[in-house]
Amino acid sequence: xxxxxxxxxxxxxxxxxxxxxxxxxxxxxxxxxxxxxxxxxxxxxxxxxxxxxxxxxxxxxxxxxxxxxxxxxxxxxxxxxxxxxxxxxxxxxxxxxxxxxxxxxxxxxxxxxxxxxxxxxxxxxxxxxxxxxxxxxxxxxxxxxxxxxxxxxxxxxxxxxxxxxxxxxxxxxxxxxxxxxxxxxxxxxxxxxxxxxxxxxxxxxxxxxxxxxxxxxxxxxxxxxxxxxxxxxxxxxxxxxxxxxxxxxxxxxxxxx
Amino acid sequence: xxxxxxxxxxxxxxxxxxxxxxxxxxxxxxxxxxxxxxxxxxxxxxxxxxxxxxxxxxxxxxxxxxxxxxxxxxxxxxxxxxxxxxxxxxxxxxxxxxxxxxxxxxxxxxxxxxxxxxxxxxxxxxxxxxxxxxxxxxxxxxxxxxxxxxxxxxxxxxxxxxxxxxxxxxxxxxxxxxxxxxxxxxxxxxxxxxxxxxxxxxxxxxxxxxxxxxxxxxxxxxxxxxxxxxxxxxxxxxxxxxxxxxxxxxxxxxxxxxx
Numbered sequence: 001x002x003x004x005x006x007x008x009x010x011x012x013x014x015x016x017x018x019x020x021x022x023x024x025x026x027x028x029x030x031x032x033x034x035x036x037x038x039x040x041x042x043x044x045x046x047x048x049x050x051x052x053x054x055x056x057x058x059x060x061x062x063x064x065x066x067x068x069x070x071x072x073x074x075x076x077x078x079x080x081x082x083x084x085x086x087x088x089x090x091x092x093x094x095x096x097x098x099x100x101x102x103x104x105x106x107x108x109x110x111x112x113x114x115x116x117x118x119x120x121x122x123x124x125x126x127x128x129x130x131x132x133x134x135x136x137x138x139x140x141x142x143x144x145x146x147x148x149x150x151x152x153x154x155x156x157x158x159x160x161x162x163x164x165x166x167x168x169x170x171x172x173x174x175x176x177x178x179x180x181x182x183x184x185x186x187x188x189x190x191x192x193x194x195x196x197x198x199x200x201x202x203x204x205x206x207x208x209x210x211x212x213x214x215x216x217x218x219x220x221x222x223x224x225x226x227x228x229x230x231x232x233x234x235x236x237x238x239x240x241x242x243x244x245x246x247x248x249x250x251x252x253x254x255x256x257x
Numbered sequence: 258x259x260x261x262x263x264x265x266x267x268x269x270x271x272x273x274x275x276x277x278x279x280x281x282x283x284x285x286x287x288x289x290x291x292x293x294x295x296x297x298x299x300x301x302x303x304x305x306x307x308x309x310x311x312x313x314x315x316x317x318x319x320x321x322x323x324x325x326x327x328x329x330x331x332x333x334x335x336x337x338x339x340x341x342x343x344x345x346x347x348x349x350x351x352x353x354x355x356x357x358x359x360x361x362x363x364x365x366x367x368x369x370x371x372x373x374x375x376x377x378x379x380x381x382x383x384x385x386x387x388x389x390x391x392x393x394x395x396x397x398x399x400x401x402x403x404x405x406x407x408x409x410x411x412x413x414x415x416x417x418x419x420x421x422x423x424x425x426x427x428x429x430x431x432x433x434x435x436x437x438x439x440x441x442x443x444x445x446x447x448x449x450x451x452x453x454x455x456x457x458x459x460x461x462x463x464x465x466x467x468x469x470x471x472x473x474x475x476x477x478x479x480x481x482x483x484x485x486x487x488x489x490x491x492x493x494x495x496x497x498x499x500x501x502x503x504x505x506x507x508x509x510x511x512x513x514x515x516x
Contacts, residue, residue, distance in 0.1 A: 013351030034371055088265075095266030096273055102487035104446040106453060106461070107480045110468035114290045114476065190360045190450075197365065197454050198465070205362075209454075212366035220366045227363040228355070235358045 036218040041225060044211075044218035053207065058226070061192055061203040064120075065234070068127025069181070069188045076132040076184075077177055080139025085169055090144065101137055105130035105187060106194055118199050123192070130191045134183035142176025143169060175251050178242050185238050189231055204230075290473040297481070300474025304482075308463065308475070314486065317448050317459035320376060321490070324383030325444040329437055331384075332391025336436075337421060339392070340399025340429070353392070361386030361447050365454050374456045382451040387440045394436025398429030434498045441494050445487055460486070 021038050028037040048054040083089050083097075109126055116122035146169065154164045196205025204223060211219035274294045280286040281293035292300065304310055339346050361382060368381035402425055410420040426433075452461025460483050467476035 009350035009354060010347055011351055013347060013349050013353075014355070015352075016349055017352040017355060091265040092269035092272070093266075095263065095270050098266070099270075099484055099488065102491055103480070103484035104449050104487055106446060106450045107464055107483050110453070110464050110476060111480060114468050114471075114473055115288045186358070186360060190362045193360060193362050194450060194454070197362070208363065208366040212370050215370065217370055220370055224359075224363050224367060228359040231358040231360050232355055
């Protein structure tokens with residue numbers, strides 16, 4: 001476990017965060033309308049939990065996130081392999097991909113809402129569609145950087161295209177895939193919350209907007225803290241998974257021709 | 258990697274548009290609100306004639322640049338402090354690791370609560386997330402300044418401020434610029450989000466407005482405009498970086514890292 005988190009900085013670095021929260025607790029009045037003290041956050045979420053609203057919202061957000069990210073990984077990697085491996089496809093799609101890279105992902109949400117409507121399918125589809133691009137673009141770059149020499153080796157060994165894919169292309173693209181997923185993780189979480197806030201589909205995002213509409217600042221802060229923990233844990237889980245994958249399939253030294 | 262041939266790239270775009278047009282015309286893609294590219298082109302005409310496009314672009318750009326500049330100023334100074342002092346690093350890095358994974362969008366309800374529908378609300382949403390790429394890259398760039406260069410500052414007995422201005426910042430500049438570029442991209446994304454959910458102004462609001470008004474042609478026209486704005490911002494900062502540090506950036510360093 002420790003080796004998997006080797007880059008993690010010393011825990012005493014958390015002191016500023018704890019200090020700010022403690023000062024806040026001491027300085028803010030119990031009824032402060034804008035900056036309610038941290039001690040008032042817990043009753044706010046406990047109230048939500050007692051009404052049976054919190055757990056389903058967290059479950060809805062998490063399941064959309066996981067499903068969307070998984071689909072984006074599979075589709076993005078497959079398309080990325082295709083585009084990266086076939087030179088002509090890469091050239092023909094270059095300008096489209098360049099444009100999609102620059103397009104801010106949130107604008108795809110209103111399009112999906114208008115086309116598909118306010119449904120759970122739309123929610124997963126839009127997360128998939130946006131989280132796809134970092135995976136796809138990184139995979140394309142990873143495959144495109146495989147040295148020609150390695151493909152020549154494959155040719156002279158008379159490998160079938162299947163063997164080429166599994167023995168050369170996929171292993172070489174693996175680090176790029178992981179980098180792509182690392183970029184997709186925060187994006188998928190943001191888009192999930194955005195869809196919930198924008199459409200009122202169930203999830204933490206919806207609860208946050210409701211808290212803001214009711215001027216319940218403790219609820220907004222409490223949910224902000226929950227989203228913060230969620231973001232932190234999801235990134236951590238991915239980091240550990242990444243290290244496990246890289247330990248099992250270490251990146252091979254690249255042979256340049 | 259070879260530079261992609263732009264003629265084939267353009268051909269790809271035209272092919273994509275032609276297939277899209279055919280799919281819509283032949284009712285093969287029968288979504289009620291999916292316009293064909295030719296309808297979107299007409300939508301662009303409507304957009305220019307009947308919508309305050311220039312004001313909307315100006316509003317979004319103002320939010321993006323103000324937020325980005327503030328994030329950059331705070332990020333560079335904090336990153337410098339962290340890069341220079343191992344003590345500061347030990348006592349803050351874990352906090353930074355926790356805070357930087359907080360999704361920026363989670364600040365939208367809070368910013369709405371505190372600032373209502375205003376430019377300040379947008380800035381509150383932009384600054385926090387846009388801070389981290391600058392901070393982390395500045396810190397990494399300063400921490401990676403070679404020992405010999407640090408010795409030069411010591412031997413010349415440079416005052417601390419001189420050492421920062423003449424040795425550390427120039428040495429860390431390429432890394433800082435990468436952070437600034439990432440942060441600018443992020444600022445546009447967050448401005449659009451803030452306008453979609455909160456402040457009813459600018460391009461982000463325009464997209465949701467046309468979506469709710471069931472004007473798909475105009476909505477697509479706005480979305481395409483936002484994409485071009487993203488390209489323009491990226492090109493502007495890459496160009497500025499090349500001007501500031503001639504010869505330090507090939508196309509690979511600044512142009513192609515995934516956003």
